[in-house]
Every structure is written in C-alpha cells, then in structure tokens.
Amino acid sequence: MNGELEYIREDETIDDLQLKGLNLIQKKDGFKFGIDAVLLSDFANVKSKHKVMDLCTGTGIVPFLLYGKYGPQSVYGLEIQEEMVDMAKRSAKLNLLGEQIKFFQGDLKNIGKLKQFEKFDVVTVNPPYKLNSAGIINTNDKLAIARHEILCNLEDVIIASRILLKDNGRLFMIHRPERLADIFTLMRKYKIEPKRVKMIHPKIGKAPNIVLVEGQRDGGAYLKWDAPLYVYDDNGKYTKEIDSIYWRI
Template sequence: MDIFKFKQFNVDQSGCAMKVNTDGVLLGALAEANTPQSIVDIGTGTGVIALMLAQRFTEAKIDAVEIDKEAAEMARENFKNSQFQQRLFSHFDTFEVFFDNNKGKKYDLIISNPPFFLDSLTSANDKKNLARHTDGSFFMRLIKYTAEYLTDTGTCQLIVPLPTAMLIKELLPKYQLYLQKIIAIKSFANSASHREIITFGKEQKGILEKPFVIYNEPKVYSLEYRGALAGFLTIF
C-alpha cells in the first residue's frame, strides 16, 4: 500500500494518478475562509485537500467531487478512516452533474487543484489525462457554476499555473465575479513564480497580492513553508 502519513490523518494513494503533491498541500494549508459551514473540493483525487480543510475548519461539511471512479472510492476510504468522517462526503461525478443534482445548495468555499496542463499534449495514461489535462472550456464551466453555487460572501480558491490563472482572470467579469487575492508561489526567493493561488468571489474588495517561497535553498524548506505545513506534515 502507498500511504502518505499526515499528523492527524493518513492518505492511501494506491493506484491514484495524482499523488499527494506540493500544490495540493499548499492549497489545503493556505486557503482562507471565515468559519465556513459548507465546502466543495472539485477534483478531490485522494481527498487530501478535503481532509486538510476538515482539520482546519471544524464546523464545515465538505463535499469532495471526483470524476475518476477509483480515486473517488479511495477518497471515500480515506475519509472513512479519518477522525473527520462525519463531515466528509465523496461523490463520483463531474462537478457539473454534482451541482445540477444539488440545486439550491450554496457553498462558502469552492476549492480545487484542477487539471493543470491547458490545451497541451496529453499523456498515454488515461488516468493521468483525467487528472492533469484540460482545456479552456473546463474553466469557463467551472467559473459559471461557481457564480451560481457560491454564497454571497464566499470565495473560490484555485492553485494553477500562470497561463491558466491569466485565462481565469479574463473570464471572471463575464460572471460578475471579482479577483480578491493572488498568492504567487515561488521555489526560491529570487525565482519567478510558477503557480498562483487565486481567490475570487462576488464581493469586490480590491486585490491583495503576496509571494510565497517554498525553499531557502535546495532541499531546505523556508520558514514560511514550514509554518504553513507544521500542523500537517510529519517532517515538521
């Protein structure tokens, strides 16, 4: 078995295309919300982000949606084996079908580490294609549904490469959504950012921008990274 051990839960990732990775744990650690009651994690994979949010937000009920059946079942088992099992629910569906089947429900936080290769060559592995590759229409649909199912004060938070972040920012005005925050993820202080955690919602607040540095030097994590993940990773 391929088990990733966190401080308060374990993640079985056997057979899953997308293993526990830096993008996922950063989003789980850095996502912000004001005592959310309802969260949906789109493309949950093994369920790691949903588990991290369940640890952080003790009143939230979390729906975790996954298009790959094996991954959805793995997430369900990971939830069942955690202390947060009463608040975590795995759904094998596309996010569109999931939302359409839950008309009228609103979420305080919509979160996703979505497929990150935009309009690029796909791999020979079907599971990796599902987990990693998409096109621009995916994000148009995601933002359209976000506008419908987000509470008035809620936020959607995504971790994406810079070209994808640019596309999303261009799509927001069409759906009366506003960019609120950008966290620029850098490997080192003097390197260019390679990911952004973008936060948007229905409230127009102005845009807060800040960097986040992962390493001080090769294989030496920054104090910022250690602080963000100290409650989760057993190496800290």
Template sequence: MTLLPPRDAAGRNTGDFADAALTEDAFLGGRLRLRQPAAGYRAAIDPVLLAAAIPAAAGDSVADLGCGVATAGLCLLARVPGARVSGLELQAPLADLAIQNAILNGCSDRLAVVLGDVTAPPAALIPGGFDHVMLNPPYLESGAARVSAHEMRRIATVEGPANLAAWITCALGLLRPRGSLTVIHRADRLDRLLALLPPACGDLAVFPLWPRQGENAKRVLVQARKGSAGPLRFLAGLVLHDAGGGFTPAAEAVLRDARGLDL
C-alpha cells in the first residue's frame, strides 16, 4: 500500500526535492521531526489541531485525505500509538515526504500512503473500511481568491476539479457505520460544509478555533458520525493566543503536549 518513488543506492529520493529545498521541523514539542518543502505550502498548526480532534483508540483505522507530508497522521499516532493511518495524497513529492517522515519517526509500520485523488480513490482505500476519516481540504473556492504562483501551494489551498462536495463524498464512502468524519476548514465556509453533510450524519459538533479572546473564529473543526441521529452541538472551542501573542496554556497542551480535543 505504500508508495515508493525511485531512490538511489543510499535510499534517497532521486527526483523532486533537493535537500536544500527541504527543512526539518519539530512538532509536538519535539516529539516529531517532519521534513517538508522550504517553499510553497508548509504545515503549521491546522493539521496538528485536526489530529487532536480524532476520537481514535488503539486498533482503530484512520484515513487522512490530502495527507501532505503526513503531519496530521503522525501527530495522531504520537497520541494514539496503537492506531493505524492510511494517507491519500495527490502530489507525488509530498507523498514521498510523508513516507520519509513515517520512517524518520519510527511509524512506517503504522502509516501507509497511496497516491491518488478524492474523486476516484485508489482501491487500496477500502470503502467502508475506516473507523475515522480526517481531512484538511483546500479552503479556497476556485476563482474566489488570488491564486498562488507556487503550484504546490495552489493545489493545497485552492479547490481544483475536486471541490468540497467531492472531499466529503469520498470521506463518507470510506467510513464504517458510526465512524467519525472530522474536518478543519474556514469558519466563513461553515454553512457550505454543514449543507454538504447528509441527514444520515448526526452527532454534529462545531468547534471554533478563536485566534484570541473576543476575536472572530477563522477556522472551525466539524465532526459528525455516519448513521447517527444525534443533535448538532456548538461547542466552546479553543482560544489559540493570549493577549501577548503567545499560545494559551490550553493551546500549548494540544500543540506541544499532544493532548486531544474533546468534540
């Protein structure tokens, strides 16, 4: 199931990134080391917060759609070592980095990556085969914003042929009954996201991520259960920064100490 591009005799990727084009960055207070492109789309706190919201337990299977360099998947495995993650990534250079990062962090036996598109997921991702699906889809609608000149960043941030509806359709198709779907997205697209969830998705939880106390949320976490009839809950959410610009203690517990979020 793992995608492996061409490598040289030393095991290095022969293709897309020179070492000078990569950085190796610490996440979760140094628990994880992740290689990622020095330019273009770079993982920040969104995938860390997404991973913290997944209600996974040991033995659970998790699909990470648009996994990038596997930031969310590896953050989840740091918190729930007994889980297994299958990543789907459209861009081959990022898929290769995801595999490298799994090896770097000793998780190659628990994190696999396949190359493909949410509009036609590969057969390796079995329909109805996952306890949880998480996604951090492109957050800008096509034509709604100025497009980055950097192709990798554009693909990661602006919807292409796969719009938000396609991402949600793919995610629901992979979930088992009662499985959880968790999305991090722009707060100003919450109405669109909720409208795409069918009536068969219940136990809806909306978890705002407030930049600072008293400021409007820019991101939200949304979670639902496939085949559940539970009501919508609008939760207190998480304040990320204090008045001085640093992270709040509650945010530090998630971003540095790998604590989960209760949705």
C-alpha cells in the first residue's frame, strides 16, 4: 500500500476492479463508475489488434475494463474535465500501463484536436444522458457535467465518433432507450449505420432503462437485436448474466 500512496490524494481512494489486478483511482465522495461502464465494456467487440478511443472517459474506467478484458493494442481516453484526466493518468501509472492506456484532456467538439489523433478501430462512449433543458444547472458541477448535456450533446458525440473511426470502424454506445430515435437519426445523418441493439431491463416485467447500440462507419443497412438482459431476478439478486459480466462466475 505504501507504494500506492504516491499516486493518490487525500480525498481519493484506490478501488480494485477485480480484473487482472487492475485498480482505479476515484474520489471518495465524488462521481464513481457504475454498471453502465461494465455493460459497455462487455458489449464492445474489441480485438487484441485494435486501437480504441473512449470518449467522455471520466476517470478512465472503460479503458481499464477494455484492456483487462480484451488486451487491445492501445486504448486512449478523451475527457474535458482536467481533474478527472489527472486521476486517470495516475491510474495508468499505478497499473504500469502508461504506454498501453493514454488519456488526453480536451473537448470532443474541437474538430481540429480530433483530427490530430490517428484513426481508431473502435470508439466507445458513455455520454451524458440527460437533456440540458430541465432548469438551471451549475456548469461547474462535475456530477452535472457527467450526467447532463452541458458541455456536449448526442450530436457532438456522433460527429466526433465519425471523425475518429477508421473506414468500417465500430462505435459502441450506452444510453437511455427514450433517446433511441435520436441515436438512430444522428448515426445515419453522419453515416454511422446502426448495426446492433441490446436492451437492459431492471428485472423481468419492467421496461428497459438502458440501451446499448453498435454502429459501423459507412456500414450497410442491417440491424440486429440482441436478446434482452435483466439485471435483477425476482428475489432482488443479480441475475447469472450480470454475475458473469462482473466476472463473479
């Protein structure tokens, strides 16, 4: 533990990801990753030869999960909040993965910056879900920035993905089902063809509250629906599918 202390601040903690010894630095009382990041990393089809970019990366949870699960050639993370990027970079050093996993501070609306990157086989994104239209929101609130479309919206995310992807590269996104029409419309507008959809339900009999979408840059029109995933069983416990995704079985 003494060796770890050089990587963390007083208000931070090191969380064991329960995946190949990987750890993540997070705020003790701040925004922490949840099931969304785990579901997205499981849904993404990443190969060992791939180069991956994770947009809205936060403290870097998705890049670390992707690297631990699939061992891609490299994973980059782009995040606008400087404090989160700093934590992500320190997590990379803590895990001795500074060459394989790299983080960059920047605005995904900055087209010039995006074009400076190489092209990627895969782009993943867990974007802000909530429309920025429900009253006044503190634009300096880190949690609000992560949850509301304050600094970027869905169209900005799709445009950035189009720029970053190789020809026929794949976009993997997690969002809310009520935004599915917007997602499909914007993907097609920027020539990222929706290819696969997976609905996540809290439990059997409940409407889905999460959707996973795969798109292909300049792909042909063909949409596949995966079997739905249920998070909890009738006893309020995680289903076997969720336990499997969390590497418990």
